[in-house]
């Protein structure tokens with residue numbers, strides 16, 4: 001098919017031409033005396049994206065899933081109790097990982113479409129007078145449902161309960177796109193991946209740890225090797241890595257940081273809000289709803305609920321086969337019920353309007369009763385009235 005594929009899944013996201021060009025490099029010696037000139041500033045600048053001055057940033061040749069494992073195994077002991085709220089496929093998978101690793105997992109079920117219930121969290125932590133819960137695991141942006149939880153409120157609940165548990169945050173689909181304040185929110189382990197807001201291919205787990213979490217690595221008894229933070233720290237202090245890094249990925253990350261920091265993180269967040277808001281106007285104009293309940297809407301991904309007698313898989317399939325538009329599917333219990341529009345990373349008004357037009361065509365072909373052009377018109381109106 002002529003023309004390019006239009007990628008509107010919530011990761012991997014579109015890689016800007018500037019980053020692709022920056023990654024097109026010859027290989028170099030990662031033990032050379034000049035390699036630290038590349039790595040050290042990257043690790044420093046990552047802290048600006050995580051918004052931490054007191055924490056330490058890390059780059060692992062892995063993915064977000066490994067980021068979960070790095071946080072757990074470097075700070076906890078087998079059998080430790082962790083608390084997690086399950087409200088989508090990614091919080092589910094994180095809880096499953098905890099079980100498989102031999103942690104004592106306290107899973108609280110939350111209706112998919114809602115986020116972390118901070119009042120309940122506070123009450124539960126107050127009950128835990130013996131401080132058996134060693135870590136609270138919070139999925140900041142549940143990519144499966146398009147739900148964003150308020151991590152600042154999670155921290156307030158933990159403080160109100162006077163609970164010393166570590167706070168680990170899955171920011172895979174939020175960090176570098178949504179407001180994230182590691183120090184202010186007292187996050188002990190912030191986990192991200194390269195293929196979302198960082199606008200890179202998949203293949204890097206990007207993390208930051210607080211001093212409290214780094215201290216915990218000294219006593220954590222989980223066996224670990226490839227994902228050991230101590231090995232990273234020992235090598236990173238001189239600007240090196242414990243094993244061979246992906247040279248193109250590091251040059252891409254350098255460019256990604258340059259682009260994000262030149263735009264300014266507050267402007268990045270504002271851009272994601274504005275683009276998401278246009279999508280939400282379109283969804284409302286179609287007469288459809290989000291999976292996310294009011295107050296939990298994500299600015300990086302919208303999960304759109306199709307009418308009960310329709311199958312969202314048809315929309316996704318038609319969009320791909322007929323219009324060369326890639327949309328995200330409904331995961332697990334949402335299969336067939338929602339399709340997801342990813343609006344994170346390298347996006348602007350016109351690119352998103354193209355996606356919305358494609359979604360309209362696919363929905364009409366799938367027999368969903370919407371007025372052609374209605375969503376696009378609503379988004380146009382919003383983008384025009386709010387354009388700089």
Ligand code: PLP
Pocket residue numbers: 011063064065066090139141142143144170171172173193202
């Ligand atoms: N957490 C969230 C919120 C995600 O969206 C994803 C992937 O989409 C993951 C974790 C897993 O990341 P990865 O696929 O990079 O291992």
